[in-house]
Amino acid sequence: MSLLDMFRRQPNSAQQARERLQILLAHERAGADSPDYLPQLQRELLEVVKKYVNVDDDKVQVQLDNSTDVSTLEVNVELPEAAAQPQPEPQRGQRRRRA
């Protein structure tokens, strides 16, 4: 490294490329073995949950783990703090009326 380089500290783009790839590929490799229906299942589950609780799209995780004897389907729904408590009356009333 020359003396000039020490003063002119520029961001190292190769380093960024490497880090972005590592994160992305870890994610893509994990998804590569999962069956095709998982994304659809995740979407439909999210729709059902959304009918009752206001959750963000990325707060429902569906994961399938295969071990030799048993496969587990894990559904993880993270509820927002407000939704975990009973919802305020007016909203409930509105919904009842509509139904």
Add this chain to the structure above:
Amino acid sequence: MSKVIVMTSGKGGVGKTTSAAAFAAGLAQRGHTTVVVDFDVGLRNLDLVMGCERRVVFDFINVINGDARLNQALIKDKRLQNLYILPTSQTRDKEALTIEGVRRTLDQLREDFDYIVCDSPAGIEKGAVTALYFADEAVIVTNPEVSSVRDSDRILGVLQSKSRRAEEGLDPVGEHLLLTRYDLDRVERGEMLSVDDVLDILAIDLLGVVPEDQAVLRASNVGQPVILDGESSPGQAYRDSVSRFLGEDIPHRFLKREKRGVFQRLFRRSA
């Protein structure tokens, strides 16, 4: 026992055809009877890179459909004794390559050739899967660039799940990384992924690093595999890669700048 090698990458434009031509010529130079087969139906280019585009009469698809015999479609290279080219069709589409037809043709080629080098089309769909399906060894051609590395990772996944060896539960396809268009200056400035970065991410055996060099374009301009330009750095890098593929233990070159002292620099300038 003959071997089927696929040149694949997922991404287009990274140097599959250049590498297939160079690799096949290199194997022939080393005395092995070799055929290089173009699987990129509709976008035939191997003939051009090999410099035999005016000698194509019948092609791979004609052979599969029974319109021509294999011997009528094979083109003998004019420079190297042991080298043949099987061009593909420029007019058909990728559907014309059936797995059964490819199997028959490759079985027939196995009788006469030590090595069958398959030049794959880009993508991860039918054309690319057909090209890698019968492979014993795969050369993953990759540029030190994010989209190419990502696509290489995808094609490795395809090799491990959709190849014949995977489907029949045989030994997995051998995976070798060929890093092309490597620009040492940019790597040293931190502007390009280094060979170590790419190896860390893809975690496969390194076959060779081919430096970015004008010789590659010059070679394709005149229809000559770049490996025949033994003076050029890509030519040397491909020769080394072929030797490593054949099991020789050869140190990697072109990964570090030659260190020259002040006196050597002065001497060189005056020379």
